[in-house]
Amino acid sequence: MAFPRTATDTERFVREWHDWHRGHESARADPHGFLAITGLHWLTEEPERFDDAPGAWSTGSDGVVVALGEGEELVVDGSPVRGEHRFGMSAERDGVTVTWGDAVIEVARRGGHDIVRPRHPDHALRTGYRGTPAYEPDPRWVVPGRYVAFDEPRPTTVGAVVDGLRHVYEAPGRIDVELEGRALSLTAFPGRPPGGLLVLFTDATSGVTTYAACRELLVEAPGADGTVTLDFNRAVNLPCAYTGFATCPLPPPENRLPIAIKAGEKIPYERAR
Structure with missing residues (x-):
């Protein structure tokens, strides 16, 4: 310039x-940008449920796993997923997003830790952004x-x-x-x-x-x-x-x-x- x-x-x-x-x-x-993030969840080997995402989430030597309950569903790579889904290992600063209704769930690795970050378009931070x-x-x-x-x-x-x-x-x-x-x-x-x-x-x-x-x-x-x-x-x-x-x-x-x-x-x- x-x-x-x-x-x-x-x-x-x-x-x-x-x-x-x-x-x-x-x-x-953007409806699924960082202003739409509703939580930052640090995963452990113990399965845990979160208010802003379906399923029980955990991580281990083989990467992130989600166990979806009855009636719960995610869309991964365009295909519906029920029951248990294994995401595998993510590289540092890498990750994937999956769909849950009008929200997306970010599954990523940051600082050597696996995380889940749901992104909801109706989150007040995004809708009120000026x-x-x-x-x-x-x-x-x-x-x-x-x-x-x-x-x-x-x-x-x-x-x-x-x-x-x-x-x-x-x-x-x-x-x-x-x-x-x-x-x-x-x-x-x-x-x-x-x-x-x-x-x-x-x-x-x-x-x-x-x-x-x-x-x-x-x-x-x-x-x-x-x-x-x-x-x-x-x-x-x-x-x-x-x-x-x-x-x-x-x-x-x-x-x-x-x-x-x-x-x-x-x-x-x-x-x-």
Whole structure:
């Protein structure tokens, strides 16, 4: 993204940001998005029933199992399932969703633990969602950087908003950038789409005008010479900014920035005091 040079460029920049943010808000409010999550259930070997999902759920060496009672049914891969169903082992940060009426049930693995997270479209957090406040888009927060790939991806352990939980990411490299006259190096994780990068960060606005735990910024794939563009106007909140049923990661120490990045999404209305 080129830095706007004329009034017309700036108008286009602002218009494109508003288009992007409307799309992001629409995706966030999806009927089965994270605003629809009604519970975060940590599974053990002991079967347990939950108010917001059918069946008795457990996990063990062979993965997650649900035992559905009489009259209970899930739809898995388009087919109805009754009785016992074995999901098998899930990879870390992976999972599946199955259907129960108008709800979906997420079965996943986070921080080495198997979880169940039901998502109900009529959950009050989703139906009452009124958008997320954000700083007005400002071209000065579109900054160039340089991506430096590591010789090999580095396993990087970070904390989580859930006490005692840890996430391990394979960091492919770092991004060197100058912000407010300070030279900084940010650890980058794999982003979306493949080839892109993800930066988890906090800054001097965190806990003041922006969500305290973390924000994330997607960065397009580096150019052949390693050049990247960081548009902090598109820094967004993670699910944990809205719901206590999230397991979001925290940024590594080097991504806790000592400057105030007055750009991107602010503290959600749901968290404001």
